[in-house]
Amino acid sequence: LAEQAGADAIDVSAYGNVGKSIAFTEAPLVHEPGGFLPFAKKAKAALSIPIIAVGRLELDQAEKGLAASDFDMVAMGRKLLADPELPGKVMADRTADIRPCIYCYICVSQIFINQPLICAVNPRLGQEHRDDLIASAGQSKKIIVIGGGPGGMEAARVLAERGHRVSLWEKDKDAGGTARIAALAYEPNGRLIRWLHGQLKALPVELQFGKLATVEAIQAENPDQVIVATGAARTAPDIPGKNLPHVFDGDQMRGLLFGTDPVAMKKLPAYKQFMLFCARHLQILRSIGLLRVLSHVWMPIKKKVVIIGGGLVGVELAEFLQERGRDITVLEPGANLAPELSIVRRSRVIYMLREHGVALHTGASSIEIKDSVVIFE
Incomplete structure (x- = not known):
């Protein structure tokens, strides 16, 4: 009917059963990777006008579907919020530099509480008018960032891009901090850790893993500034029996x-x-x-x-x-x-x-x- 009415293209999406709390992540914001691709493929087989595929598409899925003529175009929403430069990076063969969407839904959740759009992985979203966010430094400073979780790695990345001399200290042997356990539970979180770590390795940032920050060690380096990004200080509540051998905080x-x-x-x-x-x-x-x-x-x-x-x-x-x-x-x-x-x-x-x-x-x-x-x- 849409084609007969003169539609120039069809965007193939869906809608969920609003009687379930999970509905929004079934459709239209599908949680399953490539969840709407079967619909797009069927539409392509039945119509002569271009078909636009949507719905949590990874780049390899998109390329494969385009090559197989399962659809003609791809539309991305969340991925472009995470990294608005995604198309340019693809064209420049810099896919490793694309900041990953972790599908945490914070962006669309803002709609439900009438708040401005934000992104868990892209702090510049909604702040693009502030040119000073990643402006070059007038004077290069020696900065130590303590903590190799997402916050510490992002701070080190931005500071290095501003022209500062940055060292990142992390007491563990691996990057990620508590996000590593979050990545065990929810795989997309691991993509952010890998991206941040990869960006730091491509920048002139001194990465010191297995490095415990002490007052003496910091003073020996004589930094201009120190950023503490060690995360929350967690203390287990005083629950009777919490010290039993089968109890873990x-x-x-x-x-x-x-x-x-x-x-x-x-x-x-x-x-x-x-x-x-x-x-x-x-x-x-x-x-x-x-x-x-x-x-x-x-x-x-x-x-x-x-x-x-x-x-x-x-x-x-x-x-x-x-x-x-x-x-x-x-x-x-x-x-x-x-x-x-x-x-x-x-x-x-x-x-x-x-x-x-x-x-x-x-x-x-x-x-x-x-x-x-x-x-x-």
């Missing part, structure tokens, strides 16, 4: 999965300690991709898990463990789960957790950890 859980926390590892049986020791020294636990795959086979975590705290970290950990066959219960003292997540991603994560049988409890109080049970009201 967030930092210990991270250290357990990557084999970097000797205190957490000592809570495990000897054979599990040995397996983690071997995996760490074979460099297996340094690869997020490999660890994501192998964790489906084995992890030093038992079958039934209670997560106390249903914020962003708690629900993403629940998502990660549920996908690996654990029986999960989440206890959140507050009234809402994961208020830090963007509205759209929050709706999707909570819906999927419930669909997969995760027990989610809000308003949990009087929490007490015992040897084999967790008591709460």
Whole structure:
């Protein structure tokens, strides 16, 4: 009908069932990679006018579909918000320099709360009028950035582009900080770590991994400025039973999965300690991709898990463990789960957790950890 009415092209999208909280990420903002490609292919077979494919398309998918004449053009939204220079970088054969979209939905979630557009990976979005964001420095300064997570790496990248002499210190052997555990739970987060690390290696930034920042070490370098990007200071709440041997706080859980926390590892049986020791020294636990795959086979975590705290970290950990066959219960003292997540991603994560049988409890109080049970009201 559209072709007969004189349409010059067809943009093939879809709409979801608004009766479900997950609807928005089924359509029109499809979460499944290339989720609308079958629709575009069918439209191409039936029509003579150009077909525009949309819906979480990666570059290789787009190139393959164009080469196969499955569609004629590609439209991208979120990817262009993450990196408006994407088309130019593709044409210049600089695809490695394209800042990745991590599909966190913060951009579109702003619509629901009547706020200006923002992007989790592109801080310049909406700030393009401020030319001073990456202006060259009038005087080059020696700057130390402490912390190799996304915040620290982005700071080092921008400062180096401004002409400063930058050193990045990270106490771990790998870049990413706590984003590494987030990348285990949600693979697109790892793309941001790799992109930032790659950009830093292409810039005159001194990267020092395994470097612990101390007052003496900083003073010895005599920097003009120091930027501290070490992330949040996390302290586990004073819950009765939190010191029992089968209880781990967030930092210990991270250290357990990557084999970097000797205190957490000592809570495990000897054979599990040995397996983690071997995996760490074979460099297996340094690869997020490999660890994501192998964790489906084995992890030093038992079958039934209670997560106390249903914020962003708690629900993403629940998502990660549920996908690996654990029986999960989440206890959140507050009234809402994961208020830090963007509205759209929050709706999707909570819906999927419930669909997969995760027990989610809000308003949990009087929490007490015992040897084999967790008591709460």
